[in-house]
Amino acid sequence: MNEFMQAAIEEAEHAVATARGGPFGAVVVHEGHIVGRGHNTVVDTRDPTAHAEVNAIREASRVLDRFDLSDCELYTTCEPCPMCYAAAYWARIPRIYRGATKEDAAGIGFDDKAMYDDLARPTEDREIQLVELDREACLEPFRFWESKPDRVPY
Amino acid sequence: MNEFMQAAIEEAEHAVATARGGPFGAVVVHEGHIVGRGHNTVVDTRDPTAHAEVNAIREASRVLDRFDLSDCELYTTCEPCPMCYAAAYWARIPRIYRGATKEDAAGIGFDDKAMYDDLARPTEDREIQLVELDREACLEPFRFWESKPDRVPY
Numbered sequence: 590m591n592e593f594m595q596a597a598i599e600e601a602e603h604a605v606a607t608a609r610g611g612p613f614g615a616v617v618v619h620e621g622h623i624v625g626r627g628h629n630t631v632v633d634t635r636d637p638t639a640h641a642e643v644n645a646i647r648e649a650s651r652v653l654d655r656f657d658l659s660d661c662e663l664y665t666t667c668e669p670c671p672m673c674y675a676a677a678y679w680a681r682i683p684r685i686y687r688g689a690t691k692e693d694a695a696g697i698g699f700d701d702k703a704m705y706d707d708l709a710r711p712t713e714d715r716e717i718q719l720v721e722l723d724r725e726a727c728l729e730p731f732r733f734w735e736s737k738p739d740r741v742p743y
Numbered sequence: 744m745n746e747f748m749q750a751a752i753e754e755a756e757h758a759v760a761t762a763r764g765g766p767f768g769a770v771v772v773h774e775g776h777i778v779g780r781g782h783n784t785v786v787d788t789r790d791p792t793a794h795a796e797v798n799a800i801r802e803a804s805r806v807l808d809r810f811d812l813s814d815c816e817l818y819t820t821c822e823p824c825p826m827c828y829a830a831a832y833w834a835r836i837p838r839i840y841r842g843a844t845k846e847d848a849a850g851i852g853f854d855d856k857a858m859y860d861d862l863a864r865p866t867e868d869r870e871i872q873l874v875e876l877d878r879e880a881c882l883e884p885f886r887f888w889e890s891k892p893d894r895v896p897y
Contacts, residue, residue, distance in 0.1 A: 601884035612888035637834040666881040675826030680791040688881020709863040727842025730755035734766035
């Protein structure tokens with residue numbers, strides 16, 4: 590049993606035992622040490638983004654004081670949903686160890702596969718209706734950004 | 744000019760003016776009122792998940808004290824990245840008004856399209872390496888969840 594996955598499982602068990610959220614846990618590891626722990630807290634905090642991986646990534650970023658976690662790895666008890674995968678992508682995490690599959694998650698009512706399928710569709714065929722509005726005005730902040738010599742790319 | 748998109752643009756301008764993050768803003772609207780505002784704070788907070796839409800959704804969830812925002816709409820100055828789209832999906836937001844396109848964003852260095860393409864690939868071909876580890880042990884929290892009669896689905 591991998592010690593980091595064991596820690597992630599303990600997070601998942603804690604989420605269920607305390608009724609904070611779904612049965613998911615994750616840890617972020619940097620140079621052999623856990624720098625972020627998270628379990629699902631969607632129910633407790635009423636925050637739909639409070640998935641285990643997002644919570645663990647947020648904590649790791651606070652601890653390391655940087656948004657670039659390219660020298661870290663993520664251990665998660667279940668294959669990340671698209672939100673959590675994308676969060677790891679933005680954090681530049683190169684490798685994710687996962688326990689259960691998204692099919693396992695679907696078996697207990699968490700259908701991430703539907704969301705993956707939806708994201709792979711063209712914008713106009715997605716579940717959430719996307720409507721264009723005031724595009725030209727929204728380009729103004731882009732120009733403002735480009736005019737700032739001290740902007741920090743990420 | 745739509746008043747809610749105007750508010751989202753003001754958020755985006757604020758992010759740039761204060762150097763908190765990228766030129767993106769968003770608001771969540773419930774029954775004709777803004778209940779969540781957000782701008783990108785990735786640089787300032789060193790949180791890679793602190794995109795405008797995620798910040799706005801988190802605030803709306805706090806204000807309404809629930810993770811289900813199915814009676815809300817999201818206004819965002821730019822087409823959401825997969826993380827933000829998935830956050831809106833989990834929040835059950837049915838409609839998103841967006842200003843700039845992901846092609847506009849790519850033009851100033853924010854290449855969300857690459858992330859959309861990556862997510863559409865089979866797991867083994869993705870940019871982040873996904874490695875299976877201790878799957879059987881990770882199913883234990885799932886069984887624990889199913890054994891709890893008071894579990895809250897979301």
